[in-house]
Amino acid sequence: MSELDYKHVTAVLVDWIRDKITEAGANGAVVGMSGGIDSAVTSVLCKKAFKENTLGIIMPCHSSDKDLEDARLVADAFDIKYIVKDLGPVFDNFIELLGADSQTGDDMAVANIKPRLRMTTLYYYAARNNYLVVGTDNWSELTVGYFTKYGDGGVDIAPLGRLVKTEVRELARYLGIPERIIQRPPTAGLWEGQSDEKEMGFTYEELDRYILTGKATGDTRSKIETLINKNRHKVSPLPVPGRESII
């Protein structure tokens, strides 16, 4: 769909990450590593920007063993320092405290707690080390708001924010990320069997074409635009009342 020079893209994004983190007075990057492609690409770019000061955090929360294995595979292949923090027990305690039912699958009020616990964990390590939290959201997800507000969307910088998902896949190939990670069907992993494309109702290829060219068939266009409108609040400044209205 788009032909980018991924050597150039890599160089620009690595410099951008280094500049943003340095400008903030911080000296490294913390990234949540899920075993998926977005966090694989993000953590490898961070490692190129901060060889010694990139920390990956792997945070299973009733996740599959395969996720943990794949996250480790990337960390080991690119020599990224990482720690594993199992958030399962914290999640269970929290659910019990709230009196919620943890078995409800796609109950978003419950499912979104997982990314929000991960966000809290990432900010702990960021503050401890004077690092920034580097997010993994790509342009496709940001466009339709396919992320948890203040969960995986709660980050300091988002280097993939102007690459669509299909471009992230190409970048992953250029960076040498293992093919098994590139081929995994995209999932937020919030419940068993979840699939991004099934939940959104269109494919990333369709979404990316819409973003890059404005083209989409009637039904797909309307699904994409419905999500954009529904989730616009996630990428907008915090609504506050006008000062003039209260004085």
Ligand SMILES: Nc1ncnc2c1ncn2[C@@H]1O[C@H](COP(=O)(O)OP(=O)(O)OC[C@H]2O[C@@H]([n+]3cccc(C(=O)O)c3)[C@H](O)[C@@H]2O)[C@@H](O)[C@H]1O
């Ligand atoms: N107009 C408005 N103005 C201001 N705030 C508004 C609002 N409408 C809702 N809200 C607030 O936003 C909340 C809903 O947003 P949110 O809590 O995010 O929840 P929601 O958008 O319902 O769910 C998150 C979505 O992101 C997907 N996800 C999550 C995590 C990772 C990934 C991934 O693939 O990487 C995808 C997940 O599968 C699900 O489809 C409401 O409960 C309300 O508090």
Ligand SMILES: Nc1ncnc2c1ncn2[C@@H]1O[C@H](COP(=O)(O)OP(=O)(O)OP(=O)(O)O)[C@@H](O)[C@H]1O
């Ligand atoms: N088990 C996990 N351990 C650490 N971080 C995680 C975990 N699951 C999700 N994350 C963080 O939340 C981000 C959103 O992940 P999610 O798996 O929901 O979907 P994604 O956008 O397809 O990303 P990825 O392709 O990296 O999996 C991940 O990129 C990662 O930074």
